[in-house]
Amino acid sequence: MSTASTTPPILIGKRPGGPELHLLPGMANRHGLVAGATGTGKTVTLQLLAESFSRIGVPVFAADVKGDLAGISQAGGGNPKVEARAQELGLAPLAYAAAPVTLWDVDGTLGQPVRTTVSEMGPLLLGRLLDLNETQTGVLTLVFKVADDEGLLLLDLKDLRAMLEDVASRAKELTTSYGRVSTASVGAIQRGLLQLEEQGADRLFGEPALDVQDLMRVADGRGVVNLLAAEKLYRSPRVYATFLLWLLSELFEQLPEVGDHKPKLVFFFDEAHLLFADAPDALRDKIEQVVRLIRSKGVGVWFVTQSPTDLPDVVLGQLGNRVQHALRAFTPRDQKAVKAAAETFRTNPGLDVKQTIVELGVGEALLSFLDAKGMPSPVERALVCPPSSRVGAITADERTRVVQASPLRGKYEHAVDRESAYERLRERAQRATDDEATASRGSGAGTRRTRDADAPAPRPRSSGSSQRQSVGEAMMKSAARSASTVLAREGSKLGAKLGAKLVRGILGSLFGGK
Numbered sequence: 001m002s003t004a005s006t007t008p009p010i011l012i013g014k015r016p017g018g019p020e021l022h023l024l025p026g027m028a029n030r031h032g033l034v035a036g037a038t039g040t041g042k043t044v045t046l047q048l049l050a051e052s053f054s055r056i057g058v059p060v061f062a063a064d065v066k067g068d069l070a071g072i073s074q075a076g077g078g079n080p081k082v083e084a085r086a087q088e089l090g091l092a093p094l095a096y097a098a099a100p101v102t103l104w105d106v107d108g109t110l111g112q113p114v115r116t117t118v119s120e121m122g123p124l125l126l127g128r129l130l131d132l133n134e135t136q137t138g139v140l141t142l143v144f145k146v147a148d149d150e151g152l153l154l155l156d157l158k159d160l161r162a163m164l165e166d167v168a169s170r171a172k173e174l175t176t177s178y179g180r181v182s183t184a185s186v187g188a189i190q191r192g193l194l195q196l197e198e199q200g201a202d203r204l205f206g207e208p209a210l211d212v213q214d215l216m217r218v219a220d221g222r223g224v225v226n227l228l229a230a231e232k233l234y235r236s237p238r239v240y241a242t243f244l245l246w247l248l249s250e251l252f253e254q255l256p257e258v259g260d261h262k263p264k265l266v267f268f269f270d271e272a273h274l275l276f277a278d279a280p281d282a283l284r285d286k287i288e289q290v291v292r293l294i295r296s297k298g299v300g301v302w303f304v305t306q307s308p309t310d311l312p313d314v315v316l317g318q319l320g321n322r323v324q325h326a327l328r329a330f331t332p333r334d335q336k337a338v339k340a341a342a343e344t345f346r347t348n349p350g351l352d353v354k355q356t357i358v359e360l361g362v363g364e365a366l367l368s369f370l371d372a373k374g375m376p377s378p379v380e381r382a383l384v385c386p387p388s389s390r391v392g393a394i395t396a397d398e399r400t401r402v403v404q405a406s407p408l409r410g411k412y413e414h415a416v417d418r419e420s421a422y423e424r425l426r427e428r429a430q431r432a433t434d435d436e437a438t439a440s441r442g443s444g445a446g447t448r449r450t451r452d453a454d455a456p457a458p459r460p461r462s463s464g465s466s467q468r469q470s471v472g473e474a475m476m477k478s479a480a481r482s483a484s485t486v487l488a489r490e491g492s493k494l495g496a497k498l499g500a501k502l503v504r505g506i507l508g509s510l511f512g513g514k
């Protein structure tokens with residue numbers, strides 16, 4: 001039974017005297033685009049979409065690049081522009097309301113911490129994060145493979161660093177079974193890691209890692225809006241884009257197939273041009289694939305960017321729902337973008353799209369949504385409805401209150417540093433030293449050491465005695481996650497050649513087999 005027919009359409013915009021333009025919830029996983037120059041109304045449109053999805057029980061994820069989306073957590077009111085728009089569209093008085101919001105932040109200051117592990121990110125996205133070339137990514141993949149074969153967990157950057165040193169020190173020995181370990185490449189990876197740490201991105205990695213199910217919560221029938229505070233993250237555009245891409249691929253890997261119902265999650269990718277800026281062709285292909293296939297998992301991806309030409313044609317072709325705000329047409333390049341944007345719409349004989357795009361006012365847009373048959377409706381000019389949550393930022397106090405009210409509070413706050421590659425390699429080195437010492441003393445018999453009594457009890461890193469989730473509990477979950485990662489990898493090992501073994505899923509196979 002399709003929910004598409006039972007969930008009412010979402011009003012997005014209209015013109016005084018014009019038709020009402022609706023987005024069909026059952027078509028929201030056919031992806032979307034919100035485009036327009038700076039200051040034309042993209043963020044407010046995103047906010048309207050997000051709160052509307054929330055209202056019909058669809059959870060949302062969005063990065064809050066400028067901090068101006070957080071107002072969605074508060075009821076609106078007292079905004080003259082919003083009131084004027086409500087009047088104009090006959091929607092006054094607006095039923096002001098807040099959406100249920102969970103705030104996330106990589107460094108845990110503006111929201112609950114969000115992390116992943118090195119192994120979950122995988123060598124290919126990590127290679128992108130470190131700005132590695134293909135050869136260097138190949139070596140990184142090899143390092144992952146050695147870690148995998150030797151049962152060493154790569155959780156945080158410390159693990160990866162230790163693993164790199166270990167591989168470099170055994171380069172000769174490993175080359176026979178794994179292929180050439182170029183020390184120059186190892187050096188490049190190490191430099192990349194250093195840079196990443198300088199950007200503060202080391203905080204991205206560790207445990208407890210984000211469980212994507214926590215982004216898919218529905219509270220009292222309303223979808224939870226997950227906002228990632230991205231102001232700082234965005235200063236390292238590559239880290240920002242790769243992290244969101246990881247999240248998207250993680251959703252793709254973990255969610256089951258579903259039919260064309262209203263989406264399970266809508267993912268807004270703000271500043272989407274960064275995803276594709278100087279991305280290698282192979283990566284573009286994979287992104288295009290993820291976007292195409294994630295639809296069947298019930299995830300709608302909405303790209304938010306200045307011009308549709310920021311996105312590759314294959315991706316653009318998958319975005320069924322369109323909100324095009326005003327574009328400038330000063331330079332020949334601008335004009336080309338306007339023309340290209342106009343050509344992406346199903347024409348409307350009553351509307352000169354190219355002309356209209358440059359005339360649109362703030363909060364005004366060209367709209368086209370998929371109809372019940374999945375066909376794009378003819379493009380219409382309309383005023384975008386005002387959101388009923390607050391337009392703009394929130395105060396520090398309001399932020400604290402939202403964070404404190406989160407049902408997930410306590411789950412991610414305390415980093416846990418269980419035994420992984422770093423600790424194991426340190427022990428291994430220690431044993432080697434001990435062995436040497438013993439050997440030079442000339443008596444190997446009756447050693448006190450318990451050889452390979454592996455896996456001592458894990459220790460929490462932070463003192464945090466007030467943890468709600470016990471360390472043991474977190475550990476169990478982490479172990480389960482890692483195990484499933486390994487299993488997923490095992491699955492993909494079948495018939496795979498060296499180098500392709502580690503890859504899990506679509507993004508993983510990027511440079512596999514080369």
Ligand SMILES: Nc1ncnc2c1ncn2[C@@H]1O[C@H](COP(=O)(O)OP(=O)(O)O)[C@@H](O)[C@H]1O
Nearest residue numbers: 038039040041042043044081085363384385386
């Ligand atoms: N649909 C709308 N209804 C009312 N006001 C709007 C609407 N869209 C935009 N505005 C006004 O225009 C301002 C700029 O819009 P914004 O979405 O932040 O632009 P962009 O994200 O494209 O830079 C908003 O702060 C708001 O005051």
Ligand SMILES: [Mg+2]
Nearest residue numbers: 039042043066
């Ligand atoms: Mg904006």
